Amino acid sequence: MEEVTSAAAETPGRIGRPRATSRTDLERIGFELFASQGFDNTTVDDIAGAAGIGRRTFFRYFGSKNDLVWGDFESQLASLRALLESSAPEVPVIDALREAVVEFNRFDPGEVPWHRQRMELILTVPTLQADATLRYNAWRAIVTEFVAARTGRPSSDLLPRLVGHAALAAAVAAYEHWLADERQPLPSLIDATFRQLAVGFESAIPPLG
Structure with a gap:
């Protein structure tokens, strides 16, 4: 099973942001993207990329983009x-x-x-x-x-x-x-x-x- 680790790796294009390591981290990143580009214009891939994780890892935390909103x-x-x-x-x-x-x-x-x-x-x-x-x-x-x-x-x-x-x-x-x-x-x-x-x-x- 792929593990999400915190410290070393950084997201391409998001220099300085460590990888997301919890549901809360992903929620915050998702909310930031929703605020800047709108809920409908933000994809799961956008959130995963900004969080420094893969798409499959995102779905280990949340079943959908909607689920992220509800926590x-x-x-x-x-x-x-x-x-x-x-x-x-x-x-x-x-x-x-x-x-x-x-x-x-x-x-x-x-x-x-x-x-x-x-x-x-x-x-x-x-x-x-x-x-x-x-x-x-x-x-x-x-x-x-x-x-x-x-x-x-x-x-x-x-x-x-x-x-x-x-x-x-x-x-x-x-x-x-x-x-x-x-x-x-x-x-x-x-x-x-x-x-x-x-x-x-x-x-x-x-x-x-």
């Missing part, structure tokens, strides 16, 4: 599930959901710029939308299953399904607002959207006339 999404889903499962039974369902999703979306300050770029790609690039739908379905299913388990209803019941869809919408709304105005911290925005979800919209929207 280790399966581990992220496992983290969300663990956060929900660790919530105390006495905590109301919506409060437990809000706290878990807020915690799930906390990032170290150094990671925030990269996460902003990741989410801007996911939410704005048309060629990523089909992939996003499938992955968000998996995210929503975790929420739906959690609500079903906490309420004693089947996951096919209307209420767990409704909460799953509403939770995803609340998270996406918070992200869209965050991308438009980076002055507001993401966890605070997610906390606000989920609190609004918990109380409904009638009091927040004045009647006409």
Whole structure:
């Protein structure tokens, strides 16, 4: 099996950059290329070449260019599930959901710029939308299953399904607002959207006339 080593070799045409040695390295290089030449105009070969690795080695890290944008999404889903499962039974369902999703979306300050770029790609690039739908379905299913388990209803019941869809919408709304105005911290925005979800919209929207 071909090993990716760090120190000595440098990429032709990219003097001074050591070879990529991790998924994170490849993500950063990919994001740099997406920013400079666009997602659709960047190929796997471009990323592999800039990283100083072969095409086959790239595919040992990621199954596709889309997968690079999402990072280790399966581990992220496992983290969300663990956060929900660790919530105390006495905590109301919506409060437990809000706290878990807020915690799930906390990032170290150094990671925030990269996460902003990741989410801007996911939410704005048309060629990523089909992939996003499938992955968000998996995210929503975790929420739906959690609500079903906490309420004693089947996951096919209307209420767990409704909460799953509403939770995803609340998270996406918070992200869209965050991308438009980076002055507001993401966890605070997610906390606000989920609190609004918990109380409904009638009091927040004045009647006409």
